[in-house]
Amino acid sequence: MNIHQGNGSAPEPPLRIGVSACLLGQPVRYDGGHKHDRWITGELGRYVEFVPVCPEVEAGLGVPREAMRLVGDPAAPRLVTVNTKRDMTTAMTQCAARRVEELAGEDLCGFIFKNKSPSSGMARVKVYPEEGGMPAHTGVGLFAKAFMERFPLLPVEEEGRLCDAxxxxxxxxxxxxxxxxxxxxxxxxxxxxxxxxxxxxxxxxxxxxxxxxxxxxxxxxxxxxxxxxxxxxxxxxxxxxxxxxxxxxGRLATTARNVNVLQHMAGYFRKLATQDERAELAEVIEAYRAGLVPLIVPVTLVKHHVRKHGVEYLAGQVYLNPHPLELKLRNYY
Missing domain, CATH: 1.20.120 (Four Helix Bundle (Hemerythrin (Met), subunit A))
Structure with missing residues (x-):
């Protein structure tokens, strides 16, 4: 019996996600550089199709260009160039409004933003006071804000936060x-x-x-x-x-809830597995609960018993294979 492989290969139509263009290695930043993220283009890129977006370039700003930052009221900041104090708020908000409507037709399943960016940061972007002083880390980039307001439930992340397993x-x-x-x-x-x-x-x-x-x-x-x-x-x-x-x-799975799911699945083997097999599975689940082994360990053992005992209901559960194994996403403690 083949355990359901979930989405272990790129589906058709393709899984498309938007991404800040600089993260793909495109030289579109204000200084003519990029912020190429090799996990995004390498590991993740094997399974998704990217739709690159650079709102600053798409708003008509050149490369290189003067750096910008958010200024004023953290709840409704203005986008201002650092040296010449040119107000780019209207240009950016108009571009963002137009671009998010275009993206509505791209069948996106998510978006990865560039963190700290005054246009694309999704959280904790610096907002500077009008007359000097320390910035507040409470802003949202103008494009990111428009995107998240237009697609409030679509999965979004920043490349910095993706370092958290x-x-x-x-x-x-x-x-x-x-x-x-x-x-x-x-x-x-x-x-x-x-x-x-x-x-x-x-x-x-x-x-x-x-x-x-x-x-x-x-x-x-x-x-x-x-x-x-x-x-x-x-x-x-x-x-x-x-x-x-x-x-x-959108709510993070917790160790406790994963344990409940694992124990629920273990119940299907009560009359199928031997006493030693059931004891081994219980021990591995407890080791996961205690933080001694990563989630992939009890999940792999459950998959073994699903194959061995032919439990069709569990074989079809996406929980056992929610994403490609090669991404090694359940290997953390």
């Missing part, structure tokens, strides 16, 4: 699940209510344990929606489910 896994998991969700929607004939109910139930069943690891309360709400799909207006039903799906996965 948990945040990296969470982001990658979310973009792969969103691609799978959209693929499911594309496969449903427009007026096929029965097909919609069937495919939604199947999608939820396969993703249930993954969702539980993030938010058990969302999993219950989503299960109720999927179970009562017949008779509901398709658009409202799908919109409600998608909102809950993205909200749930």
């Amino acid at each position: 948990r945040l990296r896994e969470n982001f990658i998991e979310r973009i792969f699940v969103l691609r799978a969700w959209r693929d499911m929607l594309d496969a449903i004939p427009g007026e096929d209510a029965a097909g919609l109910s069937r495919e939604l139930t199947r999608f939820h069943a396969r993703h249930k344990l993954l969702i539980m690891a993030h938010s058990p309360s969302h999993a219950r709400l989503m299960g109720a929606l999927a179970a009562d799909a017949k008779g509901k207006a398709p658009k409202e039903l799908l919109d409600a489910y998608e909102k809950l799906l993205l909200e749930a996965l």
